[in-house]
Amino acid sequence: VNEDTSLPQITDDELLARFVLFQGWIRTSDSTVRPDAFVPYPYPDLSVTRHLGLSESDIWQIGQTVASSRPATLHGRADIQALHVKRQSLRIVPTPEPRNHANVMGWPKDKPAQKIIAQELAAVAQYLPNPAR
């Protein structure tokens, strides 16, 4: 994979957002995110948005743009610190487009190994419902 070194590299304390466009990824019991949201597809990438330099409204605007292009409903987002992703031996690779986009890469091929990593990520992620809903 050719990584664009002109993009700001990702620091451990940086936050990444995974937009939730499917209601079934949210636990109704406690409004947390299920690991289903972190299973990479299309393999081998998991698409996330970096918070870097963005205001709250900027982040939601990006999510809404993603949702509107499908079209789908933006239910919320799951925020996770980059450090937690790196601890799972995954890499976060920024991409030039769209704005602040990055791919989480380095996932194992077999599904159970993907699932256990997705559970570790979900366990430390913070779910935020879309304030516009």
Next chain:
Amino acid sequence: MTLATADSTHLSYSTSGASDEARFIASQSEEGRRRLRESHSLGLGSDRAFEGLFVVARECRTANWDGYGAPAIEPETFTYAWRFLGALPLGLPAPSVGAESDGHVTFEWHRTPRRTLSVSINHEGNLHYAALLGPSKAYGTEPFFGDLPQRILDLIRQVSLS
């Protein structure tokens, strides 16, 4: 088993080749299980799980249901998921139902972030499971032949009942 429609709340079963006695026993057994599932004391929400499966099937019947390019959930996957729920022993808590972007249906037993079990089933009837159990973890794959594998039953009990 034949699935009537993905939106239907009823499924029709084919028992071609079975004797009248076998059909009678099967129908009585299923009726008994249905009544027990409906009981608040023993059902532990399994009807809600079946309803949840129908909701997921409806919402995931067209591609890109997740906004990231997910394929639609295949009818075979739905059928296996239905059979999985039907095979849950009475007395166990029912899971919540979801889906993963690769088109697998998921069943989750969740108590806390580190006491949680997820089982996904695909169109071939493979059960992929992953559990966080405090500081330890367990994950792997089991085939589904109509009965729940002992390993998964043990994990459900570990997460839900202990």
